[in-house]
Amino acid sequence: MSGPLSLREFEALARDRLPLSAYDYFAGGADDEVTLRANESAFARLRLLPRVLRGNAAPDLRTSLLGADIAMPVVIAPTAFHRLADPEGELATARAAAEADTLMIASMASTVAVEDIAKAGGADLPLWFQLYIQSDSKVTEALVRRAEDAGCRALVVTVDSTVFGRRERDHRHGFHDLPEGLYCENMRGLAGDGGVRPIEMIRDLDWEHVQRLRSVTGLPIVLKGLMHPADAVLAAAHGVSALMVSNHGGRQLDTVVATIDAVADVVAAVDIPVLVDGGVRRGTDVVKALALGADGVAIGRPVLWGLAARGQTGVAQVLRMLRDELDRALALCGCSSVHDIPRDLLREAPC
């Protein structure tokens, strides 16, 4: 029997292997999951109008993001709790990212400490650290120092989570915390008693927090979870280095527009790099995002499916699958490189 042939088949394998509560935590979205579904279906609504006879033998997939040279414009989005999927957790993910020569964004809610993730990935792995700004600025600063000391090359500040989205699948399972023995390791030592401090979502998050963060670190700041072009303009004015158009994989505010429908307006509003995540499952999805002006895409759940299905090997296979699909899609579209994908390659499907 052959192995999984697509990211969707990886999800089916992961579903068979995971306890239902863990599968539903990874797979689920907020409320009625309208946005969760829309992220994927919006890609299908966009159709390709390829060019032919262009003589491009081998499309160039390499790109660079904030100074990191990577094999393809597909990076690993920050997702929490990898040890729910595999005992090696984020260590396995980092090794697979390094093997694929791409970039990993480690979640602040990782179940392995960021220093250990960095060691597992090795010095060549471009590692960024995702941050939820905390109400106590000393705690936020301690997390920033930790990320800097671990060698992280950027801070990815998540701005779509002033409160936790309501995920009904988790409520049904009573899944509200990590099982015994698993912890958010980046928060260890930050509680008053030296224990693991709980992660907060703060309702009063505003541009002053971004400004304060800008004043305490020299690392580039990337804002993740921004969808509106007017916010993109404000971000650039506040010295933000890059943006991730994201609706948190449909897990926060439900009925938000699909990210692929928001990305072009954000790209048009600013002169800084723009990444997009949400619903990327095929190489053709990557081509569509790039045609709309994105500098790259990030994938969340597919990495978790690879990890749950086959550990490090599974994540590496997921990344290779997307790379191969991207290569084939570019060749069939007549594109010579990921930097040469014209907007007129896209058409809206008729209703």
Ligand SMILES: Cc1cc2nc3c(=O)[nH]c(=O)nc-3n(C[C@H](O)[C@H](O)[C@H](O)COP(=O)(O)O)c2cc1C
């Ligand atoms: C299980 C899970 C955990 C996540 N944890 C985080 C997190 O800790 N921090 C964060 O900024 N985003 C988190 N996200 C959102 C992802 O970074 C990303 O925006 C989303 O997964 C992209 O959509 P996709 O899963 O369809 O690729 C999480 C997503 C999932 C599915």
Ligand SMILES: CCCCCCC(=O)C(=O)O
């Ligand atoms: C309170 C713990 C924070 C974990 C955040 C994980 C996350 O963002 C998710 O979507 O789930």
